[in-house]
Amino acid sequence: MFASFDRPVRCKDGHLFTTIWVPLGSLKAIRWFNQRYQYCPAGHHWSWVTPINVATASETELAQAAAVHDIPVP
Template identity: 45%
Template sequence: MAEWTVVRCSGGAFYETKWVPLASFKAIRLGAKRFQRCPVHHKWEMASQVPEEMQTPEVREQAAQHRDSGVI
């Protein structure tokens, strides 16, 4: 089952999304990145996972405030 993952869009915002390797119905996969709608900027942007070691409490807090639709 997919878990919520912290990602960063190309505009610099952090948010949570469901991220399953090799599967997505809401995004266009481009290697390790995805082109999907950012719930912060409300537009389509590139998004990539934020490595665990870079997830500070502030980053996690910001991401938790902005979740996408939850569709994989």
């Protein structure tokens, strides 16, 4: 369902989307423990985002996250 580094995430305002979450660091966002400050494509604003626990997330949440990706799929 998700590519290797794609992770469903939730922003501080509750928006769900998918982003590239590279464990060993990324230059596109400020990382702080398990949170990142980055642009939220669902709400069109900057916010703290945290990864969703795929094991406990509902089908609805995963579907919403999968529907919005911060990088256009070719």
